[in-house]
Amino acid sequence: MDRRLAVALVVALALTVSGCIGGGAGQDGDASQATVTRVVDGDTVEVRFADGTEETVRLLGVDTPEVRGDTDPAEFEGVPETAAGRDWLRRWAERASAYARDRLAGERVRVVTDPEADRRDRYGRLLAYVYVGDEQTSFNLALLENGYARFYDTSFSERDRFAAAEASAREAGVGLWNVSEGTSPTTVAVADGGVALTLVEIRADAPGNDNENLNEEFLVFGNAGSDPVALGGWRVADAAGHEYVFPDGTTLAPDATLTLRTGSGTDGDGDLYWNESGAVWNNGGDTVVVRDANGTVVLRTEY
Numbered sequence: 001m002d003r004r005l006a007v008a009l010v011v012a013l014a015l016t017v018s019g020c021i022g023g024g025a026g027q028d029g030d031a032s033q034a035t036v037t038r039v040v041d042g043d044t045v046e047v048r049f050a051d052g053t054e055e056t057v058r059l060l061g062v063d064t065p066e067v068r069g070d071t072d073p074a075e076f077e078g079v080p081e082t083a084a085g086r087d088w089l090r091r092w093a094e095r096a097s098a099y100a101r102d103r104l105a106g107e108r109v110r111v112v113t114d115p116e117a118d119r120r121d122r123y124g125r126l127l128a129y130v131y132v133g134d135e136q137t138s139f140n141l142a143l144l145e146n147g148y149a150r151f152y153d154t155s156f157s158e159r160d161r162f163a164a165a166e167a168s169a170r171e172a173g174v175g176l177w178n179v180s181e182g183t184s185p186t187t188v189a190v191a192d193g194g195v196a197l198t199l200v201e202i203r204a205d206a207p208g209n210d211n212e213n214l215n216e217e218f219l220v221f222g223n224a225g226s227d228p229v230a231l232g233g234w235r236v237a238d239a240a241g242h243e244y245v246f247p248d249g250t251t252l253a254p255d256a257t258l259t260l261r262t263g264s265g266t267d268g269d270g271d272l273y274w275n276e277s278g279a280v281w282n283n284g285g286d287t288v289v290v291r292d293a294n295g296t297v298v299l300r301t302e303y
Helices: 003-020 083-105 137-144 160-172
Strands: 033-041 044-049 054-059 106-110 126-132 186-190 195-203 217-224 235-237 241-247 257-261 271-273 285-290 297-302
Touching: 033 054, 033 083, 033 235, 044 106, 054 137, 083 126, 083 137, 083 195, 083 217, 126 137, 137 160, 195 297
Parallel strands: 054 126, 257 271
Antiparallel strands: 033 044, 033 106, 044 054, 106 126, 186 195, 186 297, 195 217, 217 257, 235 241, 235 285, 285 297
């Protein structure tokens, strides 16, 4: 075989192999440019590279709570190993996924691998940093700084920086590290049957402008009793007299939670919508009052 032809074939083969692992992901230049085609969850995305190859990218060095299945609270320092702690992490799994969709879905990104890290995880996913547009801070690091993820301790060049980012967020009580907000519920025994209704979380201050982000202003109710609570006809009110009536047939099972969001949507999957046009809960403090169908106050708490 002609030597020049042999060299050309070797080069062509190398380029083909490179394309199979993500169009040269991790190298400088156009080869590392990609479009996010799907956000799987807070720390996993699917991308399409400039040469048409596709990859599932697992964000390197971070771990968000699991959307599907339970997350072990022991993996998140300071989160109690209780039902409330697990529920807290489930809610933050949803928030991390929503944050990733808002920041990454459909965006042009740079996908960068790390020479000090494994190239793929045990599921075959590409391990990499993801940068949106021209941003100099990776989305991986942003997850840690904003309290959506924990530091995942493996070998990679940004290890110390990522560990410090988690420590800072945890110390400041940012995001999921603000554990006291959601795991110390106010429990009030309802006289009828001794059922325990709990107010698990009050999110009065939604991210950004409250009036433009109404579904991130919410209350989370729980049932710490052993029997379902029939909430149909029960009412939730604030100090100013805004009132919400639970729809007929609404039931809260034992150890379950129900989120009442201020904005609009379709009731279901543990979420109810108040359909208010503006924020209800005052950021500086308010009173939450719950009355049963007979008008008896069964829960009252101030914050």
